[in-house]
Amino acid sequence: MGEEVKVIVFALGNEEYGIEVDKVRTIERLSPITRVPKTAAFIKGVINLRGVVVPIIDLRGRFNLTETQPTENSRIIVVAVGEIEVGFIVDSANDVIDIDTDSIDLPPEIVGGIKAKYLRGIAKLGEGRLLIMLNLSEVLNKNEIVQLAQIEA
Amino acid sequence: MDMNAYLSMFIDESNDHLQALNENLLKLESEPGELSIVQDIFRSAHTLKGMSATMGFEDLAALTHEMENVLDLVRNSKLKMDSFIFDTLFKGLDALEAMVQDIVGGGTGKADVSAIVASLQIITKSDYKSGAAAPAQPAASAEAAKPEAGMTGAMLLDEFQSSVLMQSIGSGQNVYLIQVAVRDNCVLKAVRAYMVFDLLERSGEIVKSDPSVQDIEQEKFDNSFSVFMISPIEGADLQKQISDISEIESAVVTLLDQESLAMLIQAPAAPSMDSVNQAEESSAAPVIEAQSQAAATSAAPTPQAGAATAPAPAVSRTIRVDIERLDTLMNLFSELLIDRVRLEQLSSEIKRNDLTETVEHMARVSSDLQNIVLKLRMVPVDSVFNRFPRMIRDLAKSLDKKIDLVISGAETELDRTVIDEIGDPLVHLLRNSVDHGIETVEERIAAGKSETGIIHLRAYHSGNHVFIEVEEDGRGIHKEKVLKTAVKNGVVTEEEAKKLTNDEINMLIFAAGFSTADKISDISGRGVGLDVVRSKITSLGGNVTVDSAPGRGTKFSVQLPLTLSIISAMLVKLGSEKYAIPLSSIVETGILRKDQVLHVHGNRMIEFRNTIIPVVSLSKVLDSPDYNEDTEDETEIVVVRKGEKWAAVMVDEFIGQSEIVLKTLGKYLTNIEAISGATILGDGYVALIIDPNALIK
Numbered sequence: 001m002g003e004e005v006k007v008i009v010f011a012l013g014n015e016e017y018g019i020e021v022d023k024v025r026t027i028e029r030l031s032p033i034t035r036v037p038k039t040a041a042f043i044k045g046v047i048n049l050r051g052v053v054v055p056i057i058d059l060r061g062r063f064n065l066t067e068t069q070p071t072e073n074s075r076i077i078v079v080a081v082g083e084i085e086v087g088f089i090v091d092s093a094n095d096v097i098d099i100d101t102d103s104i105d106l107p108p109e110i111v112g113g114i115k116a117k118y119l120r121g122i123a124k125l126g127e128g129r130l131l132i133m134l135n136l137s138e139v140l141n142k143n144e145i146v147q148l149a150q151i152e153a
Numbered sequence: 154m155d156m157n158a159y160l161s162m163f164i165d166e167s168n169d170h171l172q173a174l175n176e177n178l179l180k181l182e183s184e185p186g187e188l189s190i191v192q193d194i195f196r197s198a199h200t201l202k203g204m205s206a207t208m209g210f211e212d213l214a215a216l217t218h219e220m221e222n223v224l225d226l227v228r229n230s231k232l233k234m235d236s237f238i239f240d241t242l243f244k245g246l247d248a249l250e251a252m253v254q255d256i257v258g259g260g261t262g263k264a265d266v267s268a269i270v271a272s273l274q275i276i277t278k279s280d281y282k283s284g285a286a287a288p289a290q291p292a293a294s295a296e297a298a299k300p301e302a303g304m305t306g307a308m309l310l311d312e313f314q315s316s317v318l319m320q321s322i323g324s325g326q327n328v329y330l331i332q333v334a335v336r337d338n339c340v341l342k343a344v345r346a347y348m349v350f351d352l353l354e355r356s357g358e359i360v361k362s363d364p365s366v367q368d369i370e371q372e373k374f375d376n377s378f379s380v381f382m383i384s385p386i387e388g389a390d391l392q393k394q395i396s397d398i399s400e401i402e403s404a405v406v407t408l409l410d411q412e413s414l415a416m417l418i419q420a421p422a423a424p425s426m427d428s429v430n431q432a433e434e435s436s437a438a439p440v441i442e443a444q445s446q447a448a449a450t451s452a453a454p455t456p457q458a459g460a461a462t463a464p465a466p467a468v469s470r471t472i473r474v475d476i477e478r479l480d481t482l483m484n485l486f487s488e489l490l491i492d493r494v495r496l497e498q499l500s501s502e503i504k505r506n507d508l509t510e511t512v513e514h515m516a517r518v519s520s521d522l523q524n525i526v527l528k529l530r531m532v533p534v535d536s537v538f539n540r541f542p543r544m545i546r547d548l549a550k551s552l553d554k555k556i557d558l559v560i561s562g563a564e565t566e567l568d569r570t571v572i573d574e575i576g577d578p579l580v581h582l583l584r585n586s587v588d589h590g591i592e593t594v595e596e597r598i599a600a601g602k603s604e605t606g607i608i609h610l611r612a613y614h615s616g617n618h619v620f621i622e623v624e625e626d627g628r629g630i631h632k633e634k635v636l637k638t639a640v641k642n643g644v645v646t647e648e649e650a651k652k653l654t655n656d657e658i659n660m661l662i663f664a665a666g667f668s669t670a671d672k673i674s675d676i677s678g679r680g681v682g683l684d685v686v687r688s689k690i691t692s693l694g695g696n697v698t699v700d701s702a703p704g705r706g707t708k709f710s711v712q713l714p715l716t717l718s719i720i721s722a723m724l725v726k727l728g729s730e731k732y733a734i735p736l737s738s739i740v741e742t743g744i745l746r747k748d749q750v751l752h753v754h755g756n757r758m759i760e761f762r763n764t765i766i767p768v769v770s771l772s773k774v775l776d777s778p779d780y781n782e783d784t785e786d787e788t789e790i791v792v793v794r795k796g797e798k799w800a801a802v803m804v805d806e807f808i809g810q811s812e813i814v815l816k817t818l819g820k821y822l823t824n825i826e827a828i829s830g831a832t833i834l835g836d837g838y839v840a841l842i843i844d845p846n847a848l849i850k
Contacts, residue, residue: 034839035730036818037775038826046818046831048839051488053816053831083820140821 002101007123009095009131010077012060017090018099018123018131025078025085027093030070042067044089047076054078056087062139063118081136097131099123104133160256163208165473167253170197170204172539174246179542182239191228198224201249210262213252219273220245226277241272243543314361314381318414321383328409329388333395334377334402343372348398350380356391357384376402476569479530483718486526487814490719493519494811494835523719523812530718531566534612534621537576538563541583541610548587555605556591558583562612567619571713574693575621578686582623582709583608585683590627590707600704602626618695619715624708630701632658639664659699660797663687691795691846694720694737718815722832723791724808724840727772728780731840732804733813733832738845740792740799742807747786759801761792766799769848774827780805793845800849815842 007018008027026049033045033056042061046053056076060067073092078085104121120133174197181190198221205213220242226232248266256262322328333349335342346369353359359366361381364374384391388406395404407413493516500512542558549556567575591597591606598604609624635658639645644664645653653661663683690697694714701707714720714737722733723742750768751758757768768790772780782788782803790801813832816839818825829844 032838034831034841035778036822036825036828036841038828039822043822046822046839046841048833048837051484051491051833053818053833053839055819055821085819086821 002103004098005101007097007099007131007133008077008093009097010075010090010093012063012091013065016129016131018097018133019077019079019136021096023079023081023136025080028076028078028087030074030076030089047087049078049087052085054085054087056089059088059090059139062088079136081140084140086140097125099125099131107132159208163204164253164257166204167201167256170201171246171250171253173197174201174249175543176539178239178242178246179546181234182546185234188228188230191224195221195224195228205262210252210256212263212266213249216245216249216252216266216270216273219270219277222277223273232276238276241269241276243547245269245273315414317360318381318383318409319411322409322411322414326383327385327388328414329382329384329391330407330409331380331382331391331395332377332403332405332407333380334404336400336402337376339376339400342374342376343369345398345400346374346378349395349401349404352394352398353380353382353384353391356386356394357382474529479569483526483530486522487719487816489519490523490812490814491833491835491837495837498835527568527715527719528566530569532569532572533564533566534572534575534619535563537572537579538610538612541579544580545583545587545608548584549591552587553593554587554591555594556587557605557607558610559607560610565612565614565619567713568715568718570718571619571693571715574689575711575713578689578697578711579610579621579623581683581686582711583610586623586625586627586707586709590625592628596628600628614715619713621711621713622708623711624706626706629703629705629707630659630662630699631703635659635661656700657797659701662699663697694735719812720815721810722813722842723810724813724834725771725789725791725804726806726808727775727777728805730775730777730780731808731834731838732771732775733811733840733842734791734793734802734845735829735842736810738793738795740794742789742791743801745788745790745801745803747788761799761801764799766792766801767849769800769802771802771804771843771848774848793848795846795849798849800845802843802845802848813840813842 006021008021008024009016009018011017028049031047033047035045036043036055042058044056044058044061046055048054058067068091070089071091073094075090075093076087077090077093078087103125104123107116107119107122118135118138120135123131123133125131174194177190177194177197181187181194184190198217202214202217202221205217223232223238223242227234227238232238245266248264248269252262252264255264318328331353333346335345339345350359350362350366350369359380359382362369363379368374369378388408392404392406395401395406493512496512497516500509538560541560545556545558586608591608592600592602594604597606607626609622611620611622611624613620632655636645636650636653639658639661640647640650644661663686687697690711690713696712698710698712699707700710721736723736723739724731724733726732745759745768749759751760751765753765758765759768770782771777772782782805788803789805789807790803792799792801794800813834816831816833818828818831827844827847828841830842831839832842834840
């Protein structure tokens with residue numbers, strides 16, 4: 001038996017993803033976002049989160065999935081990794097579950113169009129349900145953003 | 154004792170003492186005969202030694218101890234200060250500072266100080282030059298005499314105690330002076346001491362103990378203590394009983410008669426005993442004394458040294474507060490400010506009299522509060538200035554120049570955030586003044602000036618700004634040389650150079666990659682100095698200018714904002730988006746008709762106050778999604794400046810002026826072009842703050 005970890009489950013398209021609960025600061029409904037010019041396309045801007053200015057990333061855009069219009073179910077998941085605090089726009093966030101670290105397998109090269117390096121692994125939840133665990137420090141890796149910006153420029 | 158709890162206090166106080174040492178040594182250097190300054194220096198060194206010994210920083214204590222020995226000789230006029238001693242002491246100070254810095258950085262404060270210790274010892278042993286040998290001799294012998302006489306010399310009986318003892322002797326009772334030494338490796342000194350006291354109390358009456366019983370119980374003593382007591386028991390018995398207690402190194406019981414007691418009482422005043430006292434003071438007593446001080450968390454003047462000459466420093470009623478708490482207070486206050494703006498908006502919508510009045514009252518209270526919160530974070534520039542006298546002294550010495558640094562307005566206060574940043578630029582400016590500004594002694598005499606160059610360092614308030622000026626009476630900026638270098642280094646072309654005004658030529662020295670020094674020196678002249686200064690100061694929202702007269706000197710003037718956390722800004726609209734432009738860089742606002750725009754080399758310019766300035770399209774810089782000034786016949790413009798350069802920035806609409814709280818965009822979004830930060834508006838939305846410096850090329 002491995003350790004039990006609590007995981008926030010959210011959805012992007014048809015896939016379910018997970019982020020460890022201790023990395024998540026809060027989950028918010030969408031609020032008006034102030035655009036920040038000259039940034040990568042997936043950086044939607046900043047919001048006022050109770051007095052703190054927090055950058056917002058569209059996770060679909062970050063993973064090169066097609067971006068969609070936000071819906072009633074869209075949420076912002078604010079995560080903190082090290083000194084970086086960022087909000088992710090996701091299609092919905094509706095569950096907290098316990099998973100066994102032993103049930104997390106290494107991810108295949110590409111899952112649903114997302115490169116493996118962004119993923120920590122895939123957890124089997126039973127009943128054929130799979131949960132894709134994100135590797136947050138890779139998702140928030142800024143070096144890559146700099147490269148992206150250079151390509152775009 | 155948990156040392157960590159005291160570490161920050163130790164660091165704070167060590168820095169204070171080091172600073173005091175530095176200042177006083179400099180003062181002493183200018184008036185070497187002033188012995189009261191030596192007293193001050195001695196006292197700081199003394200406390201520092203005690204504190205570091207208590208905290209277990211052995212090297213720190215050892216070095217301070219050696220410095221103290223030298224100072225002690227000076228204090229007792231056994232040694233005349235000369236430049237060798239000053240230099241050695243300053244070197245010692247530098248080493249101490251380095252060690253304290255190491256401790257601040259989480260290190261152990263260990264350093265190899267043997268070289269400095271050795272030269273200090275040479276000074277105390279008085280053989281570093283024959284001239285000083287004679288006066289220093291008695292001091293050396295005083296040191297040698299210390300172990301025997303030291304113990305008794307420190308025991309100061311007050312009048313009451315001595316009369317009690319005298320009377321007891323008179324009535325035929327045995328009065329003993331007992332000196333007990335605990336073993337070095339003893340773990341529970343206080344317990345052993347308690348056992349001794351317990352024994353003594355059972356055998357007689359204790360009149361006086363040194364250190365006091367309380368201090369001994371709290372283990373605030375070195376390894377030995379002395380007791381005066383009256384007892385019917387024989388001295389030898391007493392000695393045996395004390396020695397029987399385990400871990401007691403030695404016990405010396407002396408039977409006192411009236412004569413020997415009288416001698417002990419008079420000892421402190423007697424000139425023959427003087428040097429012994431002093432030697433004792435510098436070795437054994439300080440540790441005890443300083444330990445109790447560190448524990449009491451106060452830097453009260455040490456009794457022996459302080460009582461002699463220097464008056465106690467005026468007690469200022471202050472408390473030390475953790476910077477983080479102030480930052481939290483500031484953050485909370487900014488929240489309040491945002492709510493205030495929101496309330497003001499609501500009340501103007503609702504238009505109910507009593508609501509409006511309440512909100513207005515709250516606005517007044519909160520602006521008072523804002524003043525106080527901002528003031529809390531204000532620190533006198535002295536905390537930056539105080540290291541300069543020493544720096545100038547060392548620089549002048551190494552360059553063989555004579556320089557006086559005159560500081561005024563050191564009490565001027567600036568926000569801590571600014572203070573933290575302003576040190577390095579000022580160091581650059583001062584080094585520049587010493588190296589390039591002030592001439593050598595020969596050059597000065599040849600130019601008919603006094604030998605000693607003067608650098609004025611001034612700070613003063615003016616409006617919402619603080620000005621810091623560095624002015625020297627040196628050779629001034631050599632305009633032809635500046636122009637030649639500027640052209641050579643490609644800073645300006647020759648044609649441009651011909652058109653420059655004097656002020657513009659002076660400003661060239663701030664250009665990147667510019668240096669007029671003929672040869673590269675250690676002090677400045679690598680060509681990285683002044684442009685770094687300027688970019689640093691501009692990044693603080695300030696400005697630096699230079700004014701120079703050939704042959705008469707140069708003045709650098711640094712203008713700084715009072716605070717970096719709340720600024721006045723102009724809010725503007727670009728279509729649906731709102732932005733803030735810092736008021737400090739706005740010259741004017743106005744309206745621009747399309748036909749006023751001139752086209753020069755494909756750049757759009759306008760005529761403004763008799764000069765031609767560029768027009769900047771903010772909507773293009775920021776990729777505005779829903780605003781384009783090309784569709785309008787008349788555009789609002791904000792004229793902003795960066796140093797001497799101006800530009801007209803086109804915006805959609807003015808919203809108005811407002812106090813805004815600066816917020817960072819966080820660690821994820823850094824170095825965004827033309828954006829210096831964000832603020833939260835009254836309606837809760839985030840507005841980005843424009844960096845006008847990025848708009849002017």
